Amino acid sequence: MPPDRDELEYTWLKRSAPIWLSPRTVAGYDAGDFSSFSPADRDQLTAQVNAFRGVAEAIADREPTAAELKSGLAYLMNFINLLDHLALDAEGRALLLALYRSRITFPDFVLGIDYTLDTDATGDPGIWIWVIVPDDVDPDSSEFRQFSTQFRKEVRRALAEVKSDRLPYIHYRLLSEAVGLMSEGVV
Structure with missing residues (x-):
């Protein structure tokens, strides 16, 4: 069961x-x-x-x-x-709610999600999303590849749902790196 x-x-x-x-x-x-x-x-x-x-x-x-x-x-x-x-700004809150209401299933290796709203190098509005994963995650596994593909699609769908024109930049951050950045006060 x-x-x-x-x-x-x-x-x-x-x-x-x-x-x-x-x-x-x-x-x-x-x-x-x-x-x-x-x-x-x-x-x-x-x-x-x-x-x-x-x-x-x-x-x-x-x-x-x-x-x-x-x-x-x-x-x-x-x-x-x-x-x-x-x-949380209204746009970020709406995006997170849209993501959590989505069809995506978060696998055990997803430990957290963080984001930043800003403009990219060309001045276009963007959202930088960091998915926090364990240090031992295998990025070549079929489960990881399937999740990353589905997550990218759901982020784009959620951005459209909240009528955001931001470009998504999705990155994966190891747990040890996230903890280290928090210790340095970066995150």
Whole structure:
């Protein structure tokens, strides 16, 4: 019998924990950056960041328990929801929602997705998408090739759905590289 959705989500959260359940995720947080928020909203945001940081620091270099994954994710989602109007621009949010509603099935080797909206060297609007994968992923495997082809098509479909004229630039980033960039404050 195939695993159920909850089991698959838990497995994905556990495998991707080095990316998101880390103090690096909120390392640059400064309540002063949110002067447009009311003091109560800034306090609530700071409380969520501190609670998330507490869970992330508690697990250090060990595998998190199911309870730690659940609480870390809850604090992170609360933080993101509070920042929603600042953290994701409307176009990026619409694109991600269109992608997640798509027909694409994300295989186990997809640990995360990140994006940046900018202009390319010719001045045309673009979206740079990084798909984070484990260090041991085989880019020559049929599963990887099939996913990358399908993902490219779904990104183009999602861009058309949200009526975006951005050109997609899709790249694959190894987990160790993503963690290294986060440590350097690049990502």
